[in-house]
Amino acid sequence: MSTNRITHKIIEQLPTMVAYVDRDRCFRFVNTAYASFFGLTPDDMLGRSVNDVLSDESYRRVKESHDRVFASGEKFEFSEAITLRNERKCFLDIRYLPELDDQKRVIGLYALIEDVSDYYASVDLMRTIHEVIHKRGRRIDPASIDELLRIGVDYLGVDIGTASSIKDDTYTIEWAQAAKMDFPAGAQLPLATTYCSVVLKENNLIHTNGASEDLRFKDHSSYQTYGLETYIGTPLIINDKTWGILGFSRKNRRAEAFSDLEVEMVRMMGTAVETVVAEQQVRSDLIRQRDDMAVIAYTDSLTGLKNRSAGMQIVEQNLRRQNGERGCVVAVIDFDHFKAVNDTYGHDVGDKVLIAGTKAMSEAVRSSDSVVRVGGEEFMVVLAYADHESAAQVLERVRLAVEETVITLDSGDVINPTVSIGVSESKEEDDVSSLYRRADQALYKAKRAGRNCVVWADESTR
Numbered sequence: 512m513s514t515n516r517i518t519h520k521i522i523e524q525l526p527t528m529v530a531y532v533d534r535d536r537c538f539r540f541v542n543t544a545y546a547s548f549f550g551l552t553p554d555d556m557l558g559r560s561v562n563d564v565l566s567d568e569s570y571r572r573v574k575e576s577h578d579r580v581f582a583s584g585e586k587f588e589f590s591e592a593i594t595l596r597n598e599r600k601c602f603l604d605i606r607y608l609p610e611l612d613d614q615k616r617v618i619g620l621y622a623l624i625e626d627v628s629d630y631y632a633s634v635d636l637m638r639t640i641h642e643v644i645h646k647r648g649r650r651i652d653p654a655s656i657d658e659l660l661r662i663g664v665d666y667l668g669v670d671i672g673t674a675s676s677i678k679d680d681t682y683t684i685e686w687a688q689a690a691k692m693d694f695p696a697g698a699q700l701p702l703a704t705t706y707c708s709v710v711l712k713e714n715n716l717i718h719t720n721g722a723s724e725d726l727r728f729k730d731h732s733s734y735q736t737y738g739l740e741t742y743i744g745t746p747l748i749i750n751d752k753t754w755g756i757l758g759f760s761r762k763n764r765r766a767e768a769f770s771d772l773e774v775e776m777v778r779m780m781g782t783a784v785e786t787v788v789a790e791q792q793v794r795s796d797l798i799r800q801r802d803d804m805a806v807i808a809y810t811d812s813l814t815g816l817k818n819r820s821a822g823m824q825i826v827e828q829n830l831r832r833q834n835g836e837r838g839c840v841v842a843v844i845d846f847d848h849f850k851a852v853n854d855t856y857g858h859d860v861g862d863k864v865l866i867a868g869t870k871a872m873s874e875a876v877r878s879s880d881s882v883v884r885v886g887g888e889e890f891m892v893v894l895a896y897a898d899h900e901s902a903a904q905v906l907e908r909v910r911l912a913v914e915e916t917v918i919t920l921d922s923g924d925v926i927n928p929t930v931s932i933g934v935s936e937s938k939e940e941d942d943v944s945s946l947y948r949r950a951d952q953a954l955y956k957a958k959r960a961g962r963n964c965v966v967w968a969d970e971s972t973r
């Protein structure tokens with residue numbers, strides 16, 4: 512056997528793709544690995560142009576590299592994202608070795624090619640996982656889960672990627688990337704009708720590339736309904752509890768079972784989703800706590816009304832908004848002879864009267880008005896942008912509502928509370944204390960006038 516034939520025989524058996532291309536960019540030799548990559552036989556390829564197997568754009572870039580080797584006579588290595596004629600995309604490590612004639616002219620080149628698409632897809636996926644997990648400090652963006660699912664769908668060669676939560680028997684798709692089928696985020700399904708129930712049963716990552724022959728899946732209602740042949744899913748655990756499932760699926764069978772690398776990648780994607788969801792939970796807990804504390808800070812615990820600080824802020828806001836003829840009206844309200852209620856029936860009964868009386872007040876005002884507990888048995892109603900007439904009507908309703916409140920004690924005794932109300936209407940030059948002071952003076956007049964009445968601070972505004 513000649514050395515040449517031995518060399519060709521070895522090259523023929525190599526897993527590396529090898530081709531020899533002449534100056535016209537036509538194939539003069541290809542090994543089986545090369546031809547199969549394009550879904551052809553070596554004989555099919557001989558004499559054909561490189562342009563026949565690559566997209567025009569990829570051929571243009573590859574040809575530039577060819578030209579470089581033909582012009583320099585030097586070997587050249589590079590990595591390139593290539594699109595084939597059939598639109599398949601891949602990432603190739605390419606090495607060109609020039610073939611020289613006796614005059615040292617380049618008459619052709621050997622191309623040694625490795626398909627490193629899987630390697631680069633893994634690197635890409637790991638980079639995204641890393642970015643999602645380590646975005647701590649900066650705000651973790653829930654949209655990064657969409658990005659993760661999109662890359663996962665591409666990487667695994669599936670149709671659908673979902674991150675779903677499980678609450679009781681309901682399965683909610685929180686994030687979804689679906690190339691072909693419609694499983695939108697927000698959709699809810701009974702848990703038992705999804706493959707997730709199988710993951711939960713196993714309490715571990717599970718996968719199949721042929722559900723119709725897999726005992727765990729073939730009789731499952733999800734298979735009967737959706738007929739998904741390919742599935743890989745892993746539980747998402749947050750604070751030691753199963754929060755949901757990260758799953759990828761595809762209608763058709765996948766030619767090959769999921770590899771160990773793919774399985775580990777899905778586990779890592781699961782960790783990334785867990786990180787984002789846990790971060791979101793911490794954030795929303797903090798927001799809720801902050802809101803709860805704000806409510807506590809501005810609420811009176813006995814009556815549930817806004818407290819003095821909240822009330823004064825409301826008056827201040829209303830004064831700032833004052834415009835034209837419309838003003839802010841403040842009514843200071845005090846229960847009549849309240850000391851006597853306490854002294855006769857005790858403090859607890861006094862509290863009951865305050866609660867019932869203020870409930871009546873709250874029901875008598877409009878939704879734009881605020882009832883505030885200023886302190887003790889003194890209250891305030893702030894009427895925003897009220898004209899005199901409508902404010903007077905509201906305050907009369909408040910007075911009457913308290914008067915009509917009946918508190919019947921266990922002893923059979925009945926208490927009918929009343930209130931006195933002093934009112935002031937804001938003027939251009941008013942601040943919170945001047946406005947409040949006038950209302951308080953009017954309240955004093957109301958008490959002197961016999962109680963259970965409404966007195967306006969400035970008679971001329973009537």
Ligand SMILES: Nc1nc2c(ncn2[C@@H]2O[C@H](COP(=O)(O)OP(=O)(O)OP(=O)(O)O)[C@@H](O)[C@H]2O)c(=O)[nH]1
Nearest residue numbers: 845846847848849850851853858859861862887888
């Ligand atoms: N039960 C109860 N009593 C309170 C509360 N805050 C203040 N008081 C009582 O309210 C009463 C207020 O009485 P005074 O200000 O003397 O006036 P009054 O008896 O209401 O008489 P006039 O205001 O003149 O009609 C006092 O006995 C306070 O102890 C409270 O939260 N609960």
